[in-house]
Every structure is written in C-alpha cells, then in structure tokens.
Amino acid sequence: MNVYLQIHPKDNVLVALKDLPAGEEIAFNGDTITLLNTIPAKHKFTIEAIAKGSPVVMYGVLVGKALTDIHKGDLITVNNLEHDANAFHDKDANYAWQAPDVTPWKDRTFMGYHRTDGQVGTRNFWLVIPMVFCENRNVGVIKTAFEKGLGFAPAETYNSQVEDLVSLYKSGNLDAVKTYEPHPTTHQIQRSSVFPNIDGIKFLTHEGGCGGTRQDSDALCALLAGYIHHSNVAGATILSLGCQHAQVSILQAATKKLNAQFDKPILVFEQQKLGSEFNMLSTAIKETFMALVEANKLERKPAPLSKLVIGLECGGSDGFSGISANPAIGHTSDLLVALGGTTILSEFPELCGVEQELINRCETEDNADKFIRIMRAYESQAESVGSGFYMNPSPGNIKDGLITDAIKSAGAAKKGGTSPVVDVLDYTEYVTKPGLNLLCTPGNDVESTSAEVGSGANVVLFTTGLGTPTGNPIAPVVKLSTNTKLAQKMPDIIDIDTGSIISGEKSIAKMGEEILDYVIEIASGNVHAKAEILQQDDFIPWKRGVSL
DSSP states (O other), X not given: OXXXXXXXXXXXXXXXXXXXXXXXXXXXXXXXXXXXXXXXTTOEEESSOBOTTOEEEETTEEEEEESSOBOTTOBOOTTTEEOOOOOOOSOOSOOOOOOOOOGGGTTOEEEEEXXXXXXXXXXXXXXXXXXSGGGHHHHHHHHHHHHHHHTOSOOOTTHHHHHHHHHHHHTTOHHHHHHOOOOOOOOOOOOOSSOTTOOEEEEOOOSOSSSSOHHHHHHHHHHHHHHHHSTTEEEXXXXXXXXXXXXXXHHHHHHHHHOTTOOSOEEEEEHHHHOSHHHHHHHHHHHHHHHHHHHTTOOOEEEEGGGOEEEEEEOSOOTTGGGTHHHHHHHHHHHHHHTTOXXXXXXXXXXXXXHHHHHHHBSSHHHHHHHHHHHHHHHHHHHHTXXXXXXXXXXXXXXXXXXXXXXXXXXXXXXXXXSOEEEEEOTTOOOOSSEXXXXXXXSOHHHHHHHHHHTTOSEEEEEESSOOOOOOSSSOEEEEESSHHHHHHOTTTOSEEOHHHHHTSSOHHHHHHHHHHHHHHHHTTSSOOHHHHTTOOXXXXXXXXXXX
C-alpha cells in the first residue's frame, strides 16, 4: 500500500494514506522529504517550502494561502493555512466530454413504479403532510394509527431493554442493572400484509408554514409540491389549520406548475373548517385508507436505467472523501448520464474554488450565467451576516484533514463526475433534463438531501468519512464510507465501503461500476438501504436565510 498520494501533478502537498511518524523519510519524484511532524492519515504535508502568503494547491486548484512560512515536510493545519480560492468569471472555454463505455448496462432495466406522467419510482409511498407546524401533533396521531394498524411500525428493539431494566430495578437488584448487557437485534424492513405494493406511509413534519416570511412559506409549498409530484409518491393527505401563510391553494398551484395535468390524489383536511380534532382525524384516516386501496393496485414493471434520478450527496466528510467515495460516485454519475439518466449535484457552499470548471462544463451560456448569479448572491448573503463559505468546514471536517472550504469543495465536487452540466436549478426547481444538474442548496446534509429528493432524486448516494446516519422519507439513501475503518465501526449505517480505493485494491472506475449495479438492485426493491431499514426519515426544509 502507498503511504501517500499526490492527487494532481500541480499539487504542492501530499495526502497521508496512513499515520506517518515524525522523522520518516518520504521518497517523492526523486526527492527525499523528511517529515517534521507526525502526519495523521487523511492529513496533508508539504513537498516544498512555502513562504507566508504563497498559494497551497490541491486537486490542481488553489485551496489556501500560507499564514506563516511553512517548511518542507510540515503538516498543514489551521494554524499555518487559511482559505483562499480562485476567482471565477464568465464561461471562457468549450467542454468536450469523453463518455465512459456503458455497454454492460445498455440493456439493463430496474423494476419500478410507472406513473402517468412518465416518471418511474423506485418506491411506492403515500404521504401525510402538515401545511403548518400546528398540525404536527395530528400528523403524529395518524402516523401511530396507520403504522401499527397496517404493520409498518418499526420493531420495538429498545422497549424490551427498558422492560428488563425495570424488572431488575423492582427486584432490588441494582448490581444487575449496572451489568445488564442487551443483545443486538437485526433490523428489517416492515412490510404490510394488507397493502403489499405500498412501501409505506411517510410523514413530513416540519417547523414552518407560518411565522416566517411569505418567501419561506412559498418555498415550503414548492418543496412539498416536489415531494407530492415525485416518482416515488402515489398521493398525499394534507392537514391544514386554515389561517397559516402556507395555504393549500399555494401548494396546489405549485403542483400544477410542475405538471399541468397533475392527477395524483390529494386529500385536504382543514381543522378550522372541520371542527373537532376527532372529526377531522377520523375522516382523514378513512379517506386515506380508501386511497391506499387504489395506490396498492400499482405493481413494479421493468424500466430503462434512463428513468433513474440519482442525488449526489456527502456529509461528515473526511480527508479521504475526495479521493475515494466522492470520485467513485462521480464515475457512477458519468455512467448513468451516458445511459440517458439524470444526476443532481448540490451543496453550493461546497463548490467554492471549483466554480470555473463547472461554469465551463455548462452546456449553455444561460446556465453558466445562472450558476454565477446564484453563487455570488449566496456568498454575498452569507457575508452580510458575518459569515462566508470559508466557515463551512465543521470541527469534524477539520479534525480529519479538511482544513479549508476550498480543500473540502475540491473534493466534494468530485461527486459530479466529469459530464457536462445540462441545467442549473435554484432551490425547489424540479429536474426536467437528463444529464448532470446543479441544484442550489446549503451544505447542511439534511437540508440538501431533502432538496435533492424534492427536485426528483429517486435514489441518493451519500458519502461519509466520519459516519452520518441520515436518510430520507421517500427516497433510498445509500451510505458509502470513504474508509474501511468507518465501515467496520458503523456497519448498521454503511451500505458500501469504498476504502478499497485507498488500499489500492480497487480502482475508482471499478468501484463506480459496482455502485451502479447496487443502485439497480436498490431501485428494484431487491435491496434496502440501511437508512430505510432504520427508518431514518429526515426532512428539513431550507429557510432561505443563511445555512451553510
């Protein structure tokens, strides 16, 4: 196994692939580098002396400037490097793409749910949605009733542990309480014997709908419309209070904007009109049950891979993200695009420093201009409240080698592969063009994943180096570890280990191909992502204020 990696020939730092002790001599390009510090795996060290104020380059791009003189063989830290990134401007070059060979997948299909508007779902869900946070409790009541009544309720794994502890406590055996060791159980997807063609009923609680700006409520309605229009959704039950900013009429207009012939059933129940809670919920439960009878009639049928829409996401990133999992799903993205499918790259604060490359990859000047406009407005908004993209890396990111936002961004952008950018979407805009789409979202994992799914992603590939347990209510979120140590430590949340790229056992291309094969199995319902099994149904709308 190599002990270091130079990502790009222009780089003046190397990435340690394992812990390297101080004093070790590294042979590189005919030179010898003596390490002046212990270099933890995932961190970077210099191949030459770098004067104060001089650039530090990774992935072939500017990722920071030296805060102090940095000696050859020094560890890069927050104390000697600060964020810096290349400026960007109008599109200045045409982009030629060499698509990968997709012969092995040309005639492959997945088993999906065909909707009347031409979309094909990887799951068949019914949604229950509150228009305002005032209805969250009522949504919870319906959730308990339906999940228990139809068999979708998760296994009560931890209830028995509490019962055991109570029993030991009541017997007066405190020593037994202290030494009690529960036995782990295997989680499984809960299926309904009543409605076998329905994958579940999902509940999108949120804290919005009123009290914020009208822009907030309009954005919320647009996001919820995207979920109702989504290929994985058969229809929705809507609970409204009545007086809130997020009116049902705004939601209905948003769904018609997405599809003028929108024909999915939407059941609306307004509490201030219907009176008692009992009356409203009893009516909602009965009518929803009748709608489920119809939704259950839809069965999986073969569909071309071009009907897949994959979200490309990361969270809890580390110093290996940009050299293993991210480029691996980037290759998966290229394969799917070559097959006529659609991919979505989001998290705009994590594209800082690689904007020009993406601008030049835009197929049209209009898309390039839109990307520039959104990025500059977002950065300006962040700076207006005393923040900025440079503050994006989290403490966990920094601890594991992502010292500046530009370092993080250069690796994060690898999720988008190398294909041309066919469209640039603002928050809540829905994908309409096959190919790689850029979607404006914050870098926050759940806000971004929620947005990708709201824009049409029917499978999400989510890379993580530190371990992130997030999922989504209606789309499978496949978790990929950047390193094998994480996959072994958190096997209950990791679906695919890409650490074999770091060890040199597999190439990025080979791993990307295996990921596509896995996505096909996930999309067909033959396999379920760990987040689905754990019912990790995270949903956070973005209030368009500053959220990095």
